[in-house]
Amino acid sequence: MDELIPDGITRLLLVEGYDDEIFFRNFVDHLATSSDTRLHESELAIIQYGGRTQLTLRLRELKKADNFEYITHLGIVRDSDFNTDALRSVQDRIRTVNREGPPIIDIPDHPFMPTIGDPRVSVLIVPSAEREGMLDDLVMDALTVDPIANCVHNYFDCLEETQVAIVPEKRSKAQIRVFLIGKNVGLDTEVSGITDRLFLSDAYETQVWQQMDLWNSPKLAEAKTFLHQLLAD
Amino acid sequence: MYQSFRVKNFRCFKDLQINDLGRVNLIAGKNNTGKTALMEAMYAFSRPLSPWTLFQTQSARGIDVPERDYPQYWKQLFFGMESNRPIYMQASGPEFAEGIRLTIAELVNDGSNDNDFADYFQRRRRPPTVGEMLRETEERERVLQYRLTWENTTLPLVVYFASDLLTDSVKEFQTESRFIPVSYRVKDEWIADRYSQLEVAEKNDLLLHDLSNIEPRLTQLKVLSPWGTQMLWAETGGSSMPLRTLGEGTNRFCHFLMTMMAVNPPYLFIDEIENGIHHSVQCKVWQAIGKLARELDIQVFATTHSLEMIRAAYEAFSEDDKLEEFRYHRLSRSRKTGELRATTYNELDMKAVAAFDFEHEVR
Numbered sequence: 073m074d075e076l077i078p079d080g081i082t083r084l085l086l087v088e089g090y091d092d093e094i095f096f097r098n099f100v101d102h103l104a105t106s107s108d109t110r111l112h113e114s115e116l117a118i119i120q121y122g123g124r125t126q127l128t129l130r131l132r133e134l135k136k137a138d139n140f141e142y143i144t145h146l147g148i149v150r151d152s153d154f155n156t157d158a159l160r161s162v163q164d165r166i167r168t169v170n171r172e173g174p175p176i177i178d179i180p181d182h183p184f185m186p187t188i189g190d191p192r193v194s195v196l197i198v199p200s201a202e203r204e205g206m207l208d209d210l211v212m213d214a215l216t217v218d219p220i221a222n223c224v225h226n227y228f229d230c231l232e233e234t235q236v237a238i239v240p241e242k243r244s245k246a247q248i249r250v251f252l253i254g255k256n257v258g259l260d261t262e263v264s265g266i267t268d269r270l271f272l273s274d275a276y277e278t279q280v281w282q283q284m285d286l287w288n289s290p291k292l293a294e295a296k297t298f299l300h301q302l303l304a305d
Numbered sequence: 306m307y308q309s310f311r312v313k314n315f316r317c318f319k320d321l322q323i324n325d326l327g328r329v330n331l332i333a334g335k336n337n338t339g340k341t342a343l344m345e346a347m348y349a350f351s352r353p354l355s356p357w358t359l360f361q362t363q364s365a366r367g368i369d370v371p372e373r374d375y376p377q378y379w380k381q382l383f384f385g386m387e388s389n390r391p392i393y394m395q396a397s398g399p400e401f402a403e404g405i406r407l408t409i410a411e412l413v414n415d416g417s418n419d420n421d422f423a424d425y426f427q428r429r430r431r432p433p434t435v436g437e438m439l440r441e442t443e444e445r446e447r448v449l450q451y452r453l454t455w456e457n458t459t460l461p462l463v464v465y466f467a468s469d470l471l472t473d474s475v476k477e478f479q480t481e482s483r484f485i486p487v488s489y490r491v492k493d494e495w496i497a498d499r500y501s502q503l504e505v506a507e508k509n510d511l512l513l514h515d516l517s518n519i520e521p522r523l524t525q526l527k528v529l530s531p532w533g534t535q536m537l538w539a540e541t542g543g544s545s546m547p548l549r550t551l552g553e554g555t556n557r558f559c560h561f562l563m564t565m566m567a568v569n570p571p572y573l574f575i576d577e578i579e580n581g582i583h584h585s586v587q588c589k590v591w592q593a594i595g596k597l598a599r600e601l602d603i604q605v606f607a608t609t610h611s612l613e614m615i616r617a618a619y620e621a622f623s624e625d626d627k628l629e630e631f632r633y634h635r636l637s638r639s640r641k642t643g644e645l646r647a648t649t650y651n652e653l654d655m656k657a658v659a660a661f662d663f664e665h666e667v668r
Contacts, residue, residue, distance in 0.1 A: 073612070076665035079640070122661070129657040136648050136658075137665070138637050172653065 077139035082115040083302055084191075085147045086130060092149060092207055093118050094273035096299070102287040103299055111303040124150060124158075128165045135175055146177070146191045147302040151198055151206035153241070158197045159183045166193075184294060186301050196298040208244035212251070214289035220254040255280050306398050306604045307347070307572075313393040314384040316342040323647040327632030328598050329591075329605045331578075331618050333668045334636030339645050340608040341366075343636065344484065344574040347606060350394045351482040351572045353407050365486035365576075382409075482572035483564050487580060491560050493549065497528045497535035499567035504528075508566055515562050518589035519555050519582070554581030558590060565597040571604065578607040579614040587614055591621030595630065609668075616663055619655050628652045635667060 087093050104113040121130035152158040166179050178189030183201040186194040199210035215221040224247050309324045317339045332340050345362040352358045380386040391410035503509045517523045525540035537548045598605045622631040633650040
């Protein structure tokens with residue numbers, strides 16, 4: 073059984089789910105090979121907390137974990153969902169676990185700006201602190217340079233006009249699926265073989281994001297800085 | 306009930322503090338992190354007038370009094386085997402708001418003969434008489450110095466127990482606590498006597514009920530002596546047999562229950578509680594222990610290596626809506642200082658670990 077914080081880990085990145093973990097793991101790998109500055113990517117553990125309601129529980133568990141005392145940087149990624157004050161929600165959850173006793177976790181005042189405590193804590197709200205949505209929205213933003221992205225947007229606009237009900241919170245997830253199918257990701261060699269599961273994370277095996285140079289999109293600049301702060305000295 | 310406990314210079318502990326103790330406490334940790342040693346310390350602390358307690362803990366570890374070099378035997382109780390630094394223990398709790406403290410130190414140059422002492426241990430055939438000398442030190446501490454008497458010979462222990470309690474009598478802190486080591490089979494006579502006590506008190510049906518959680522075929526218990534020795538017999542599936550012939554888990558659980566119901570100690574220490582108990586009944590074992598601890602006002606401490614046992618405890622106290630009574634403590638060694646430390650999981654912490662289905666190591 074794995075330790076929650078393995079020996080040698082000094083940086084933690086808390087993300088909501090599996091797709092987020094794969095996205096940021098690949099993003100970190102890209103930064104590690106392309107950055108001019110020294111990054112401590114080998115000292116990073118990415119841990120899922122399973123959605124906003126579970127963040128308190130994961131923080132509580134982390135505080136009790138062996139090796140939490142060695143954590144120097146703690147990053148938290150949260151979807152803004154329908155809440156343009158997602159930062160406050162994160163602050164409230166940190167405050168709750170702080171009330172339960174030491175160790176005390178710094179509470180960031182602003183998104184994207186690390187605290188100066190030990191550990192340094194920073195929060196990244198996706199797609200942004202000012203906009204509702206989730207990681208998939210941020211990725212769709214970054215894909216706008218690709219002609220297929222336009223087709224996808226047009227397709228979904230068309231669906232909306234013909235009053236086909238797309239659950240609003242799932243729209244960007246659905247768009248990613250359609251986009252990936254347009255890139256021949258997830259299509260089996262057999263005619264009927266479209267994989268049951270086709271999400272953001274499934275694109276990595278096919279190198280589609282790398283081919284599109286997704287990581288260097290200006291739309292991901294804030295996320296890139298956030299990771300740099302987490303991984304640099 | 307102890308709420309916190311601190312121990313210094315005892316076995317592997319240079320200085321360990323454990324807080325937020327509950328009614329039922331489960332202690333885990335990797336090998337050599339002091340799980341058993343912590344319970345030994347608390348056990349000794351709960352019986353400050355019984356110098357034999359520390360020797361019992363040595364014996365339970367299979368450490369016998371050597372023929373010679375007796376001081377080495379004694380030194381094994383001290384951190385780093387350095388007996389020049391006294392063992393210090395302190396506890397707080399609702400019954401003793403000021404906290405209580407116990408110091409155990411080596412009595413230096415008292416003129417005792419180590420060989421006499423070793424001979425005594427080898428010859429002992431019955432419990433010794435314990436004499437005590439009470440005096441006050443210049444620091445106005447109450448000091449108890451123990452001497453063991455055997456066949457008209459008085460042998461001073463090479464130790465004294467000093468208690469700087471502010472109360473008039475140290476005796477109020479002497480308890481009938483019990484320690485159940487990892488591999489220990491209690492004598493038939495003890496089991497039979499305790500069962501008889503329960504029968505007189507009309508509590509034997511409760512024992513039968515709890516034991517049947519482990520052995521559902523069990524329908525009756527009775528004391529018989531077909532071979533001259535009183536033993537507890539069990540009726541299972543229509544046939545009778547000595548309880549002892551049933552499995553390790555059933556006998557061990559019976560020992561736990563009888564100790565709680567018949568001895569009713571204020572503190573009960575159980576080493577490696579999972580031993581012999583199948584995972585499918587562990588939850589019921591905890592429910593029985595939790596219920597007795599609650600009703601009889603017993604504070605329970607147990608050690609484990611088993612994640613199944615930790616989960617079972619969580620499930621048992623959750624199901625009974627008594628999770629606030631349960632505490633889980635993990636002992637680990639700090640990589641920074643190399644010293645042992647305790648991390649305590651309360652109700653909220655256990656719910657957090659359970660929410661992620663115990664997916665990461667907590668032992």
